[in-house]
Amino acid sequence: MRTNSRNFYLIPYVLWIALFVVAPLLLVLYYSFFDIEGHFTFENYRNFFTPVYLKMTLSSFWYAFLITLFSLLIAYPTAYLLTKTKHKQLWLLLIILPSWINLLLKAYAFLGIFGTYGAANSFLDAMGIGSRQILFTDFSFIFVSVYIFLPFMILPIYNSLDELNPTLLDASNDLGGSSWVTFKRVIFPLTLDGVKAGCQIVFIPALSLFMLTRLIAGNRVITLGTAIEQHFLVTQDWGMGSTIAVFLIIAMVIIMVLTGRRKRGIL
Amino acid sequence: MKKNRKWPAFYLALIFIILYAPIFYLIFYSFNSGGTMYQFEGFTLDWYRELFADTRLLIIVLNTVIIALLSAAISTIIGVAGALAISYARKRRVKNTLLSLNNVLIVSPDVIIGASFLILFTMIGLKLGFVSVLLAHIAFSVPIVVLMVLPKIEEMSTSMIYAAMDLGASRFDVLTKVILPYITPGIFAGFFMALTYSLDDFAVTFFVTGNGFTTLSVEIYSLARRGVSLNINALSALLFLFTIILVIGYYFITKRNEKPNGMGVRQ
Numbered sequence: 001m002r003t004n005s006r007n008f009y010l011i012p013y014v015l016w017i018a019l020f021v022v023a024p025l026l027l028v029l030y031y032s033f034f035d036i037e038g039h040f041t042f043e044n045y046r047n048f049f050t051p052v053y054l055k056m057t058l059s060s061f062w063y064a065f066l067i068t069l070f071s072l073l074i075a076y077p078t079a080y081l082l083t084k085t086k087h088k089q090l091w092l093l094l095i096i097l098p099s100w101i102n103l104l105l106k107a108y109a110f111l112g113i114f115g116t117y118g119a120a121n122s123f124l125d126a127m128g129i130g131s132r133q134i135l136f137t138d139f140s141f142i143f144v145s146v147y148i149f150l151p152f153m154i155l156p157i158y159n160s161l162d163e164l165n166p167t168l169l170d171a172s173n174d175l176g177g178s179s180w181v182t183f184k185r186v187i188f189p190l191t192l193d194g195v196k197a198g199c200q201i202v203f204i205p206a207l208s209l210f211m212l213t214r215l216i217a218g219n220r221v222i223t224l225g226t227a228i229e230q231h232f233l234v235t236q237d238w239g240m241g242s243t244i245a246v247f248l249i250i251a252m253v254i255i256m257v258l259t260g261r262r263k264r265g266i267l
Numbered sequence: 268m269k270k271n272r273k274w275p276a277f278y279l280a281l282i283f284i285i286l287y288a289p290i291f292y293l294i295f296y297s298f299n300s301g302g303t304m305y306q307f308e309g310f311t312l313d314w315y316r317e318l319f320a321d322t323r324l325l326i327i328v329l330n331t332v333i334i335a336l337l338s339a340a341i342s343t344i345i346g347v348a349g350a351l352a353i354s355y356a357r358k359r360r361v362k363n364t365l366l367s368l369n370n371v372l373i374v375s376p377d378v379i380i381g382a383s384f385l386i387l388f389t390m391i392g393l394k395l396g397f398v399s400v401l402l403a404h405i406a407f408s409v410p411i412v413v414l415m416v417l418p419k420i421e422e423m424s425t426s427m428i429y430a431a432m433d434l435g436a437s438r439f440d441v442l443t444k445v446i447l448p449y450i451t452p453g454i455f456a457g458f459f460m461a462l463t464y465s466l467d468d469f470a471v472t473f474f475v476t477g478n479g480f481t482t483l484s485v486e487i488y489s490l491a492r493r494g495v496s497l498n499i500n501a502l503s504a505l506l507f508l509f510t511i512i513l514v515i516g517y518y519f520i521t522k523r524n525e526k527p528n529g530m531g532v533r534q
Contacts, residue, residue: 013349013409017368020406024383025371031386078282081275091279093518098286100510104469104487105503109289112296112304112495119292119305147285200374208376211469215491225378225470232382232474242386245379256374 025249032242036235044243053227057247060223063138064206067145068153071202072195074146075153079194080187082154083161092158099151107215110144111135114216136218144216145206153198160194161187196259204252224248290507297500304495314501321498324486330397331466331483338404339461345405346412346457351446353413354420369410380407381474388475395477403475404465411464412457419453420446452520459517463510 035041047053078095085091098106113119114134121131134140164187172182188195208225219226224244231241292304297315301308318324349369356362372380384406388399423446431445447454469484476485483506490499 009348009352009355011348012345013352013365016345016349016406016409017365020384020387020402020409021368021371024380024387027386027390028379028383074282077278081279084275085279093514094283095286097511097514098290100463100467100514101290101507102467102469102484102487102503102510104484104491105293105499105506106289108487108491108495108499108503109293111491113289113292115305115495117303117305122305147289150282150286204374205376208378210378211473211488215488225376228378228382229473232385238386241382245382248376248379252374252376252379 028242028245028249030242031238032246034239036237036239041239044239047240048243048247053244056222056227057224059221060207060225061251063142063145063221063223064203066142067149067206068199068203070142070146071149071153072199075150075157075198076195078150079154079157079161082158088162092155095154096151099148103148104211106148107144107212110140110147110216114140135216136220138217138221141212141217141221144212145209148212149202149206152201156197156201157191157194160191160197164190200255200259203255207251208248224251290503293500294504294507297497297504299497299500302497304497304500314497315505318498318501318505324498324502327481327483327486330480334397334401334404334482335462335465338401338408338465339458342405342408342461343412343454343458346409346461347416347447347450347454349409349413350416350420350450353417369413371410372407373410373414377468377470378474381471384471385474395475396480399475399477400472400480400482403471404468407468407471408461408464411460412454415457415460416450416453419450423449455520456517459513459520463513463517 032044033040033042035043082088082091082095115121116131116133116135118134120134125131168186168190169182172186177185207223208228209223210225210229213219213221213223213226224247228241228244228248231237231244296304296307298310298312299307300311300313349365353362353365353369356365380403384399384403385395388395388402393399393402427445427449428441431441436444467484468482469488472482473485473488476482481489483502487499487502490496
């Protein structure tokens with residue numbers, strides 16, 4: 001009786017896992033062994049290790065790294081200061097709120113702000129620097145990406161800062177630690193979990209952005225995501241697209257393993 | 268510490284301004300009679316009028332809402348079943364396996380989900396359009412619902428179930444009269460999260476939508492690629508309003524949980 005009812009709950013869920021988790025991943029792997037005409041081949045993998053794709057992979061990682069780094073540098077102080085405010089839950093909600101606005105709309109807004117006659121250029125003009133090309137540059141791409149990922153970086157760091165036991169800070173103070181030493185030796189190590197989680201949440205999507213590269217970077221930046229989209233929807237070379245996807249999945253797993261051990265204690 | 272009390276407030280204010288600037292920039296220019304996003308010529312409601320006269324766009328909005336509501340409802344059902352299945356799993360190994368499989372779609376980049384679903388649907392022979400988009404949205408919403416519901420089930424004391432059974436309740440009664448009412452806040456939170464994920468999604472939809480069917484995100488993307496048009500601004504103002512209402516609803520639902528970390532998105 002008990003097993004029966006348990007199986008009953010399992011049916012729809014396991015069906016979902018089989019159909020939408022396991023099958024798609026296997027299909028991607030399967031398709032990576034076929035060329036554009038449908039012949040079985042290892043050609044895609046050989047292609048991936050040519051300079052064109054390796055360079056693209058490298059630059060994709062480089063941009064993702066920069067985006068993660070800047071998000072972290074901005075998010076950590078923000079999260080820290082947020083925990084110090086009154087009504088911190090409300091402020092946190094206000095920080096998170098923009099992330100609920102459709103991503104495309106935010107990207108579109110930057111088309112106006114960074115455009116030739118946009119707000120950013122008017123500002124530069126007023127400062128006496130003069131207007132310049134901002135849209136379709138590396139700067140605009142990284143800025144908008146950081147803008148979009150910032151809330152996702154702030155949230156886990158905020159959570160881990162919030163869980164920090166305040167008596168530890170008092171102890172550090174009593175023992176004569178300056179605020180910098182306290183930060184370096186106590187606060188940061190104890191919130192490393194949140195930092196890792198944040199980096200994971202930002203880095204993986206940053207590897208695979210494609211609409212921002214098209215809208216904001218004007219196709220100048222090509223990430224793994226852009227390449228996959230290109231192969232699947234434009235050139236229709238699903239085999240090569242799948243091969244890149246396989247490498248993206250491998251990269252993802254590595255990142256998860258590196259940043260994943262959240263529950264087991266760090267120390 | 269005491270003398271620099273000003274800069275934290277300044278820093279936080281700056282972050283808030285940057286986070287909200289693009290959104291208000293969009294809304295501000297939606298009232299611009301000039302037709303561009305850089306010179307404000309005069310106040311007008313023309314863009315809103317044009318928006319409401321555009322039946323094609325209204326149908327797209329309707330599609331988006333229908334997809335969101337349907338996919339959120341169905342994924343909530345599957346997700347609750349999944350959460351129950353996971354919590355009933357006695358063996359640690361089974362439980363961990365189910366949980367890891369559950370999280371695959373959450374951490375996977377959208378591009379991979381989109382591309383692999385495209386392969387899947389094409390393999391099955393499903394015509395791309397409403398059904399494929401709906402299935403994809405259900406698929407990526409299920410794990411979110413599971414993650415929102417599972418903690419609620421885990422925190423429920425088993426003695427309540429035993430008490431109900433001692434009092435002669437059937438398993439169905441236990442489910443509908445004890446378990447479901449207890450986890451209702453989690454279910455609602457899951458439903459709202461699924462709803463917003465569905466409304467917000469671009470990348471996955473972009474892959475599995477055919478030629479005839481679009482959702483709002485995809486439509487905004489293709490409009491934005493063509494350049495600035497203030498219809499989108501008017502649309503974004505309305506969406507912003509709608510999102511705020513959703514978030515407030517979600518906030519109050521999770522508030523009722525009285526758990527301090529009711530903000531969601533915590534893996």
